[in-house]
Structure formats: C-alpha cells, structure tokens
Amino acid sequence: MTLPFLALLCVGLCAGHELRRDESLPRPSIQALPSWVLPANSHVTLRCSTPTREINSRDIKFILTKNNASKISSPDSPEGLAEFHLTNLKSSDAGEYTCEYRTESPTRRSLLSDVLLLLVTGELLKPSLHTHHRGEVTAGENVTLQCQQPRHVIDPSTFALLKKGTSTPIMVQGPVGVETDFSLPSVTRRDTGNYSCVYFQPRTPFWTSQPSDELRISVTGKVLTISEMAGWLCYLPVDFLPPEYIGGRFHPSRTLGLGKVMWGEEVRARISWRNGQELLLTERESE
CATH class of the missing domain: 2.60.40.10 (Immunoglobulins)
Incomplete structure (x- = not known):
C-alpha cells in the first residue's frame, strides 16, 4: 500500500x-x-x-x-x-x-x-539469464552471467543480480543498454545456488521487471596432486590440520584414507579437519 x-x-x-x-x-x-x-x-x-x-x-x-x-x-x-x-x-x-x-x-x-x-x-516483462558454463563449475573459475531484457525493450535500464536465500542483490549495474554481464571471479562452493536477475528504471516511477527464470550454478572443489596437497597444507593454521600432519608430518595414505598412493598422483578425496570443517577436492589438475 x-x-x-x-x-x-x-x-x-x-x-x-x-x-x-x-x-x-x-x-x-x-x-x-x-x-x-x-x-x-x-x-x-x-x-x-x-x-x-x-x-x-x-x-x-x-x-x-x-x-x-x-x-x-x-x-x-x-x-x-x-x-x-x-x-x-x-x-x-x-x-x-x-x-x-x-x-x-x-x-x-x-x-x-x-x-x-x-x-x-512485476511491472515489466521478465528478462533472461544465461551463462556459458553448463553443469558443474570448478572452484577458482570465473563465471559470467548475462542478463538480457526482452527484445522489444530498448530503453537503457539498471540491472540487479539476485541469489535465492540472500536478502540483498549480489550486484547492481547500470544504467546500461539492453543487457549486462555479471562476473563472479574465482568462484567457491559458497557461490553455489540459484540466481535470477531483474532490470528496473533508474528514476521515477522506478518500475521493475519480474525476476528472470532461475539459473543454477553448482561449484565443486579442487583435486590436487599428492605433492600439491603437501605443499598446500603447509599454509594452514594448526587447528585446521588433520592429526596426521601435526608436527610437520604428512602421510598421504593415512591422511587421505586412500591406501597406497604415489607422489604426483592425482587424487579425489574428502578431508575433515580437526575443527569439523570439511574440504572436498574434486577437480583434476595437471602437474
């Protein structure tokens, strides 16, 4: 009212x-x-x-x-x-x-x-939201979401990117043309979610479109080689390290629960730190 x-x-x-x-x-x-x-x-x-x-x-x-x-x-x-x-x-x-x-x-x-x-x-027709990434996105990648007005709408607008479960827009850009790109640099698993966008008039009466259809972004973790893992663990605070690594010792077989593994071998693993936090490693990387 x-x-x-x-x-x-x-x-x-x-x-x-x-x-x-x-x-x-x-x-x-x-x-x-x-x-x-x-x-x-x-x-x-x-x-x-x-x-x-x-x-x-x-x-x-x-x-x-x-x-x-x-x-x-x-x-x-x-x-x-x-x-x-x-x-x-x-x-x-x-x-x-x-x-x-x-x-x-x-x-x-x-x-x-x-x-x-x-x-x-709700006053204006809904835009469309697209991305060049399909399916899962690997942590560390850059993701671009493009929000585009309906074809018959030609007036420059301001765009806002929304994420389900987040109270305020993720980004606002404009006023620009009939479309804009939202960049999510170096995504992490926290960026996983359902996204939508709106466009609106930047001045009175501030009419705003219906939200676009939702677009799902799923971010997976990283897969490191055993040698990369050993080097990476060196930079973690001691409270985050698994018990097997306390004191500077790293035992791939026991820490990762993989049985016998070789240095330089690519692995997929789930590591639970002492404080209960968990890191999922799922992306393959070449040495």
Missing part, C-alpha cells in the same frame, strides 16, 4: 523558517528488511536508527522521506530506532527513501541518511 501519513509534517519549520541541520549529530542509517527488492503484495520494514551512545535518545523523533517529497514521522524513539511498516506493496511504493531525526531540548535536526532504493517487481 502507499505509505500512510502518521502525521502531516513540515519538517523543521519553526516560526516560519527551516531548522538548519546540525552536522555534529551522528548521521542515521536506513535499511529494508527483509530486502529492498520485493514482489508486489509482500511486506517490508524500513528501519531507521542512530548510534544511541553519542546522543541523548530519549527525545528523538524520526522522519522518513520518499523521493524528497512525502514525509511521515515516527512516535518518540527512546531506543534511537524507528520502524516503518509497509504492507501489500504496490509499484507506487517504489522509490528513494531517506530518514533523519530531530531532538528536543535543544531542538536540532540531523543530516539525512544515505538513500535507500526500494523496488517492487
């Missing part, structure tokens, strides 16, 4: 003149929970806060501003924090939000927070 006015404000207007901003006050911060890119009819909380240790927070009142125009105020915020709840989001809720706060006794006005862009998806 469109933001309701909790109070009609003329922020900082006192006796016919505007209250100047006090640069000595800590700048507030603003964040969107769970994300700043959300589908229509979902809910979001815009949270404004300021470091309470640096000011007397008992008389703080926060003001949320959208697109430098419409404003709403919070009740008194004794904890130096205020939350503004937007429900049943519509495309009209998209925009650039900032917050500030005022104190009483004496009356002071803070600087504006950084700008938070809120996007509501």
Whole structure:
C-alpha cells in the first residue's frame, strides 16, 4: 500500500523558517528488511536508527522521506530506532527513501541518511539469464552471467543480480543498454545456488521487471596432486590440520584414507579437519 501519513509534517519549520541541520549529530542509517527488492503484495520494514551512545535518545523523533517529497514521522524513539511498516506493496511504493531525526531540548535536526532504493517487481516483462558454463563449475573459475531484457525493450535500464536465500542483490549495474554481464571471479562452493536477475528504471516511477527464470550454478572443489596437497597444507593454521600432519608430518595414505598412493598422483578425496570443517577436492589438475 502507499505509505500512510502518521502525521502531516513540515519538517523543521519553526516560526516560519527551516531548522538548519546540525552536522555534529551522528548521521542515521536506513535499511529494508527483509530486502529492498520485493514482489508486489509482500511486506517490508524500513528501519531507521542512530548510534544511541553519542546522543541523548530519549527525545528523538524520526522522519522518513520518499523521493524528497512525502514525509511521515515516527512516535518518540527512546531506543534511537524507528520502524516503518509497509504492507501489500504496490509499484507506487517504489522509490528513494531517506530518514533523519530531530531532538528536543535543544531542538536540532540531523543530516539525512544515505538513500535507500526500494523496488517492487512485476511491472515489466521478465528478462533472461544465461551463462556459458553448463553443469558443474570448478572452484577458482570465473563465471559470467548475462542478463538480457526482452527484445522489444530498448530503453537503457539498471540491472540487479539476485541469489535465492540472500536478502540483498549480489550486484547492481547500470544504467546500461539492453543487457549486462555479471562476473563472479574465482568462484567457491559458497557461490553455489540459484540466481535470477531483474532490470528496473533508474528514476521515477522506478518500475521493475519480474525476476528472470532461475539459473543454477553448482561449484565443486579442487583435486590436487599428492605433492600439491603437501605443499598446500603447509599454509594452514594448526587447528585446521588433520592429526596426521601435526608436527610437520604428512602421510598421504593415512591422511587421505586412500591406501597406497604415489607422489604426483592425482587424487579425489574428502578431508575433515580437526575443527569439523570439511574440504572436498574434486577437480583434476595437471602437474
């Protein structure tokens, strides 16, 4: 829904003149929970806060501003924090939000927070997301994901790369043409996941596309030769090393559980470190 006015404000207007901003006050911060890119009819909380240790927070009142125009105020915020709840989001809720706060006794006005862009998806047709990599990707490789607008859309847009399970976009690029490349350099297993992308207008009304179909990226580990493994283990903290390597000793047969192996032989192995962490080695490399 469109933001309701909790109070009609003329922020900082006192006796016919505007209250100047006090640069000595800590700048507030603003964040969107769970994300700043959300589908229509979902809910979001815009949270404004300021470091309470640096000011007397008992008389703080926060003001949320959208697109430098419409404003709403919070009740008194004794904890130096205020939350503004937007429900049943519509495309009209998209925009650039900032917050500030005022104190009483004496009356002071803070600087504006950084700008938070809120996007509501679904107004534009969905883009496509492609990669040249098929199937599994080896750790350490560079992966490029290309997001492309529908063919009939020719206006330059800004693009955002999304990852399922991650609250904020992985990357934002633009405004660019009708397509853009997102680069994931030296991927690790943490980059495994389902990706999608959206494009949006970089100015009012900030219309945003539906998300693209999801693209699965699966990152596997590395396979090292026994000699490479021995050299690599030398750089690990002792808490990460398997018991067989404590004291500088490396026994491939016992450490890797492979039976009899030769130096220089390529292996596939799963190693469990003393702290319970696990490294999976699966990529073949030539010596």
